[in-house]
Amino acid sequence: MKKIISTAIFSLFFLIDVKGQEPIKIGSKLFTESVILGEVSSQLLEANGINTEYYKQLGGTRILWNALLEAEIDVYPEYTGTIIQEILQEEGIRTIETLNEMLKPFGVQATQPLGFNNTYALGMNSEVAEGLGLDSISDLVNHPELVFGFSNEFIDRNDGWKRLRQMYNLTPNSVTGLDHDLAYRGLEAQIIDVIDLYSTDAEIDYYGLKVLKDDLNFFPEYNAVFLYRTDLFERSPKVIPILKSLEGLISEAEMVAMNAAVKLDGNSDAIVAAEFLNKSFNVSSEVIEETIWDRLLKNTWGHLYLVGISLGLAIIIAIPLGIAASKLQKIESMIIGFVGILQTIPSLALLVFMIPLLGIGSVPAMAALFLYSLLPIVRNTHAGIKNIPEPMMESAYALGLPNSVILKKIELPIAFPTILAGIKTSAVINVGTATLGALIGAGGYGQPILTGIRLDSTALILEGAIPAAILALLVQGFFDLVEKRLTS
Amino acid sequence: MDRVFYWYMLHYAMISVQNISKKYDEKEVLKGITLEIPKSKTVSLIGPSGCGKSTLLRIIMGLIPRDSGTVLIDGKELKDSNKLELRRRMGYVVQKGGLFPHLTAKENISLVTHYLEWEKAKINSRIEELLRLVRIDPVLLSKKPGNISGGQAQRISLMRALMLDPDIILLDEPLGSIDPLVRHELQSDLKEIFKTLNKTVLLVTHDLGEAAYLGDEIVLMREGEVAQQGAIHQILQNPASEFVQKFVSAQRSPLEGIK
Ligand SMILES: Nc1ncnc2c1ncn2[C@@H]1O[C@H](COP(=O)(O)OP(=O)(O)OP(=O)(O)O)[C@@H](O)[C@H]1O
Ligand SMILES: [Mg+2]
Numbered sequence: 001m002k003k004i005i006s007t008a009i010f011s012l013f014f015l016i017d018v019k020g021q022e023p024i025k026i027g028s029k030l031f032t033e034s035v036i037l038g039e040v041s042s043q044l045l046e047a048n049g050i051n052t053e054y055y056k057q058l059g060g061t062r063i064l065w066n067a068l069l070e071a072e073i074d075v076y077p078e079y080t081g082t083i084i085q086e087i088l089q090e091e092g093i094r095t096i097e098t099l100n101e102m103l104k105p106f107g108v109q110a111t112q113p114l115g116f117n118n119t120y121a122l123g124m125n126s127e128v129a130e131g132l133g134l135d136s137i138s139d140l141v142n143h144p145e146l147v148f149g150f151s152n153e154f155i156d157r158n159d160g161w162k163r164l165r166q167m168y169n170l171t172p173n174s175v176t177g178l179d180h181d182l183a184y185r186g187l188e189a190q191i192i193d194v195i196d197l198y199s200t201d202a203e204i205d206y207y208g209l210k211v212l213k214d215d216l217n218f219f220p221e222y223n224a225v226f227l228y229r230t231d232l233f234e235r236s237p238k239v240i241p242i243l244k245s246l247e248g249l250i251s252e253a254e255m256v257a258m259n260a261a262v263k264l265d266g267n268s269d270a271i272v273a274a275e276f277l278n279k280s281f282n283v284s285s286e287v288i289e290e291t292i293w294d295r296l297l298k299n300t301w302g303h304l305y306l307v308g309i310s311l312g313l314a315i316i317i318a319i320p321l322g323i324a325a326s327k328l329q330k331i332e333s334m335i336i337g338f339v340g341i342l343q344t345i346p347s348l349a350l351l352v353f354m355i356p357l358l359g360i361g362s363v364p365a366m367a368a369l370f371l372y373s374l375l376p377i378v379r380n381t382h383a384g385i386k387n388i389p390e391p392m393m394e395s396a397y398a399l400g401l402p403n404s405v406i407l408k409k410i411e412l413p414i415a416f417p418t419i420l421a422g423i424k425t426s427a428v429i430n431v432g433t434a435t436l437g438a439l440i441g442a443g444g445y446g447q448p449i450l451t452g453i454r455l456d457s458t459a460l461i462l463e464g465a466i467p468a469a470i471l472a473l474l475v476q477g478f479f480d481l482v483e484k485r486l487t488s
Numbered sequence: 489m490d491r492v493f494y495w496y497m498l499h500y501a502m503i504s505v506q507n508i509s510k511k512y513d514e515k516e517v518l519k520g521i522t523l524e525i526p527k528s529k530t531v532s533l534i535g536p537s538g539c540g541k542s543t544l545l546r547i548i549m550g551l552i553p554r555d556s557g558t559v560l561i562d563g564k565e566l567k568d569s570n571k572l573e574l575r576r577r578m579g580y581v582v583q584k585g586g587l588f589p590h591l592t593a594k595e596n597i598s599l600v601t602h603y604l605e606w607e608k609a610k611i612n613s614r615i616e617e618l619l620r621l622v623r624i625d626p627v628l629l630s631k632k633p634g635n636i637s638g639g640q641a642q643r644i645s646l647m648r649a650l651m652l653d654p655d656i657i658l659l660d661e662p663l664g665s666i667d668p669l670v671r672h673e674l675q676s677d678l679k680e681i682f683k684t685l686n687k688t689v690l691l692v693t694h695d696l697g698e699a700a701y702l703g704d705e706i707v708l709m710r711e712g713e714v715a716q717q718g719a720i721h722q723i724l725q726n727p728a729s730e731f732v733q734k735f736v737s738a739q740r741s742p743l744e745g746i747k
Contacts, residue, residue: 389585391582391583391585392587392588392589394546394551394580394582394586395580395582395588395645396588397549397575398549398575398580399575399576399580399599399648400572400573400574400575400576400600401572401599401600409599409603410588414588414589416590
């Protein structure tokens with residue numbers, strides 16, 4: 001007994017201790033450049049003896065900004081243009097100082113630019129550009145014969161093609177909308193001559209493109225910075241100077257090369273970031289390369305963890321709810337309606353709604369999966385009990401048994417196959433939906449799928465999709481087996 | 489003194505239904521019905537479809553609420569507070585589908601005794617006793633209702649109803665969906681059983697022949713009211729109304745088929 005108490009007290013101190021040096025949590029968005037920058041900051045902090053936790057490829061601006069505000073993450077890479085237009089919805093902020101003035105009320109600050117500007121630009125095949133002597137966008141005015149191929153987003157955006165053509169007075173004979181990845185191929189095949197691109201796209205190097213100078217400064221600046229929470233000043237004052245040591249250090253060419261090393265040459269984000277740090281700071285950080293089996297094992301555990309807990313909780317809550325709905329006419333339609341509405345919320349939206357409530361990681365993902373799993377079980381429990389034939393129920397009550405005994409010995413056992421079918425439906429939906437959990441850093445089979453989408457790697461997508469499908473089949477098979485057992 | 493006691497025993501109402509009314513939505517199913525079922529008598533309840541026979545049985549069991557009126561079971565008023573206890577003094581058999589499909593016949597029969605925490609030996613000896621009474625093959629006990637024929641299922645249902653040795657047995661068309669040959673056999677057996685047990689029996693049937701064969705008395709109902717109560721010969725000889733007259737002559741004999 002004494003031993004148990006002392007162990008308990010010891011663990012309590014241990015917990016408190018751990019809380020004292022909580023790791024610095026870093027996030028990144030769903031595209032390669034952001035993931036690399038996150039790696040760079042995380043590895044640099046680690047090399048300086050600061051414990052970090054890296055939630056990579058979490059999602060879009062909304063998810064990361066909210067996670068930062070909720071202190072779910074402490075740092076993430078962002079672009080000045082995005083902060084001004086999407087987050088603050090302002091215009092005409094010119095300096096980081098004014099930007100930081102506006103970010104102050106949020107408890108957030110930005111570092112100075114890291115050294116590159118990832119904005120829209122126009123690009124051409126460099127031989128064609130040289131042949132025509134083109135260097136800047138203004139030079140295009142005299143060449144209306146060139147074929148323009150733009151991404152649909154660029155054509156539609158207010159600050160895209162519409163205003164660009166006004167400002168530069170461009171009157172090309174032909175403008176087509178097409179997919180961004182196809183645009184590079186079209187350019188290579190010389191079907192189109194001018195495309196829009198991001199100035200740090202890996203493909204610029206690969207295809208040897210000429211980026212035309214924005215000589216009238218039309219495109220807003222998308223300087224990469226780190227956003228961080230100001231409470232880091234008190235919580236971990238060493239962090240900010242280390243982040244700031246990256247300011248001005250990453251040139252456009254360097255970022256393009258890093259993007260290419262990951263996207264085109266298939267190196268891992270971590271290794272590319274480590275090489276950069278090695279070169280720039282002479283720090284060597286240890287990168288453990290996971291094998292496919294390590295990842296598979298980790299993702300399987302992650303997935304089972306999400307599904308197991310959310311489904312388990314759903315069963316515990318949904319069966320009593322279903323029973324209540326079948327017994328209490330007053331709240332019957334309320335319960336069924338409520339869980340029905342939950343089901344109509346798109347899963348992605350539900351995940352995003354969870355962030356302000358529960359943050360990021362596996363807890364909000366489990367909460368969302370839990371809510372999703374309720375309906376089939378509640379509905380089937382309710383139907384299973386309500387559909388018991390009248391003569392059977394009448395005979396049960398006529399025996400003079402109390403309601404609780406009738407529920408336990410008669411109604412639930414008779415409804416059990418129906419309830420089980422509901423649990424099966426929930427489980428199978430749950431296994432599939434849990435892959436979305438990776439969007440808010442919950443791990444599981446969604447992790448390789450997201451990375452695969454980002455890197456355009458079918459192999460990685462399959463690394464998540466195939467086990468997820470197999471797991472769904474196993475779950476289905478397991479319940480089919482139990483069902484068979486019951487009916488035989 | 490002895491004579492009075494004897495008279496009392498003969499006429500003591502085991503079930504007394506007083507002024508019961510029941511409405512479903514706007515439809516008046518029972519219209520202030522009053523009825524007494526004497527102790528140790530078998531009474532057949534008969535009447536056109538929808539006249540309220542099943543509703544009356546359900547109200548006597550306390551399975552559905554009544555709008556007004558009183559039910560006395562062995563002199564005790566049926567209330568929410570004592571309905572479980574009183575139900576255990578009444579056995580109830582429905583037309584079909586009353587057995588619980590997930591339990592074996594034996595589990596069906598002994599469910600309530602398990603709840604009352606009877607000892608195993610007591611349960612088994614009671615089942616033995618009833619097996620002989622209702623004359624069924626013990627092999628059936630381990631089967632589930634899905635694998636038991638309709639006639640045998642009704643015997644099992646009767647066993648279940650008799651398990652606690654109730655004073656009263658209520659049967660709602662117990663032979664209503666049994667084919668004629670088996671029904672004939674079951675009618676004889678039921679008559680035998682009722683005679684052996686000497687309990688108060690209220691039995692709903694559609695068939696005047698069956699009502700007369702099994703019942704010491706017949707209650708003929710019409711649209712939520714009692715049209716006539718009495719022995720079969722009284723009803724045949726002195727029909728209380730044109731309706732009773734019509735009802736009793738509406739039965740067809742097979743002989744009519746011979747031209
Ligand atoms: N739960 C209910 N809700 C509404 N109406 C009902 C309900 N139960 C019975 N009724 C109606 O009450 C009337 C009497 O029904 P009941 O079952 O008592 O008749 P019955 O004499 O047993 O008929 P049958 O010989 O066909 O079994 C019928 O008109 C029936 O439609
Ligand atoms: Mg009926």
